[in-house]
Structure formats: C-alpha cells, structure tokens
Amino acid sequence: MNARTYLIAAGLVLTMALTGCSTDGSVTMFSSGYGTTKDAGYQLPAIPIAKVPTKYHRQVVRYETKEQPGTIIVNTDEKFLYFVMPEGKAMRYGIGVGREGFEWKGTARIAMKREWPVWTPPAAMIGRQPELAKWRGGMPGGLSNPLGARALYLYNKNGDTGYRLHGTPEWNSIGHAMSSGCIRLINQDIIDLYSRAENGAKVIVM
Template identity: 75%
Template sequence: MRVRSIIIGAAMAVALAGCSTIGQMRIFSDDYGPVADAGYQLPRIPISKVPTKYHRQIVRYDTKEKPGTIIVDTTNKFLYYVMPDGEAMRYGIGVGREGFEWHGTARVALKREWPTWTPPGQMIKRQPELAKWANGMPPGLMNPLGARALYLFNKGGDSGYRLHGSPEWASIGHAMSSGCIRLMNQDIIDLYNRAEVGSKVIVM
C-alpha cells in the first residue's frame, strides 16, 4: 500500500509540474499557453499543430561539453541546452533557408528582453520594403526577434546571428530564416532564463 501511495504521489508531482514523461523524456507540452510578460500578452500557441518532437523536453544527451553549453543541430532542427548528468533541455527550432546556413562556434555576448530588430543592410537590399526599419523596429508581438534574443559573437565580434523568439510558431522544424535560429516565444523565454552571458554556442 505504501509503494502504491509513493507511485501515485510521483505521478501527481509530474502532473503538477506541467509535463509528461515518456521513457527518459519529460515533455513540457502544457507550457505554451498565453503569457503576460513585460506589458505584452503572448498568445497561446496551438501546440497540438506542432510535431511533438519539437515541444520543449528534457532528453538524454551524451556530450563532452560542460553544462550550460548550447548546441544547435541544424539538420534535425533541435537546440540543446546541456544540463548535468547526461541530460539536456531540447527545443524545436527554425533555421536558415538554403544559402543562409551557417556553422561554427560562438558565445552569448548579450541578452535582451523584447529586443529592437534592425535588419542588416544586405537584407534591406533584398527586401527594400524593410528600409523603414533601418534604424530599428520597436519591440512588440510582431517583431521578428520575438520576446527574447541572445546575441552571438565570435572572435571577429558580432556574428550577426541570434537565438531568438518568433511569433511564427509554424516555422519551427523548417529552414525559413535568414540565418538566425528561431524558437517559439515560450521556449526562448525558458532558454533565456537558463543561459548565461558567456555561454558557449556550437552550431552544427
């Protein structure tokens, strides 16, 4: 009877944590509801329309990189935040479309909540309608950087690439961006709260 009570208690704890457990995975599919944040109201994401593999989840992940490292798997469209004991928080991502892919190592140099988005000059040349934002697009629900952004620098300085939120949840799992790595807004908030300035970022 005591064993049964312990099992029931453990199951209730998982339910209260807002996640489910499948084997070694804990999936946080219930964490995509509306969010009030810094005066903005992020809408609920219809997460049932996003493949389950792209929902935020804790998974087994073997790596020699130390906890706190961010590893971006552009092929499989996953971002891993390395945790202790052989685990990682895994997020679904959208990546650069053909011709805009990139790989390498960088570090998180800056973190910004509700950042301003300034399109690069090359992007404005390709899309002249973006010239109106040459001095920066104010933060907001439709801002391409979403609710948070992590700015990636390398030995040459600002790489121009970001890990950022996006209102375009349907783009997760696809190659559609101009090179930056995008996450659902609820996920970038979670990653922002975990990652530290100076964190190593590996893009594969």
C-alpha cells in the same frame, strides 16, 4: 499495488500535471508549457502545440557530450537546440533554421541577452525587401517583432556574427529552414532558454 504505493503513484501523477510536464522513460516533456504567457507587460498567445510535431516540444533528453553544462549545441539538420545539463542530459528545443543560401555553422559565445529586443534589419535584407526600410532605425520590441520575446547575441573572435538565437511569433516555422540564418524558437521556449543560458556561454552550431 497496495494502498501506500497507489497513493505515491497518484501523487507523482498529480505533481507532473501541476508542473505541466510528463515523463516517458528518460524523456521529460513540457508540452503543457505553451499556454498564454504574461511577460513584461505583453501577453503572449497560447501556441496550438498539438499542431507542432511532438519531437519539437521542449523536453529533457539523454545527451552525451564532452561539452560542459551550460553549453548550447545547435543541430541544424535535426532542427534541435540542446542546452547541456549535468549527468548526461540536455534540455532540447525545436528550432527553425536558415533557408538555403543562409545556413551557417561554427562556434560563438553569447555576448548579450535582451528581453523584447529591438530588431534592425541588415542593409542586405532591406535590399531584398525594400518595404523593411521603414525599420532601418530599428523596430521596437513587441508581439509582432521578428526577434520575439528574447534574443541571445552571438559573437566570435571577429566580433558580432550578425546571428542570434531568438524567439518568433511564427510558431509554424519550427522544424523548417525558413529564416535568414538566425536560429528561432517558439517564444515560450526562448524565454525558458534565456533563463538558463549565461552571458559568455559557448554556442556550437553544427
């Protein structure tokens, strides 16, 4: 390796370090993007990302689909959410999904996007967990709110599905079936997805 080639290679490594990502073949990892994050007056704590399996870290992957860029595809078996990008790529996020009896699938669209959303537990959930009745009128957004830092509201031809793509303070639920049907992401990931996804975007849950 001559001096010029060495300098170019060193510069590439430095650039990747500064942007918090690493590249492995066709995969670009963002494992360094889970530090303490200040957002809208809140300070999200750092995620101990080393405790989360690497496959669930945010990353750009090769992904062949006939769906248009901007489409969101959720694979509940794999516990992955794909945001379709041009040129056969997708941003992939690890997710938590509905536990047994709360699974769902279908096609919807993002009708609303909310930052630090209010959470209102459904009547059926209050019936199962009476202690949630105090939030019947809505739990204000915040660090302990179950919807986390962002929520994308899913509607279909019949209106509100009741399901959301949202953040969660329970980072250790990623990769598991633990929710009441909604698709949950690490807060740092839902902030990233929120910045990419547009109102009206197609969402396919497999």
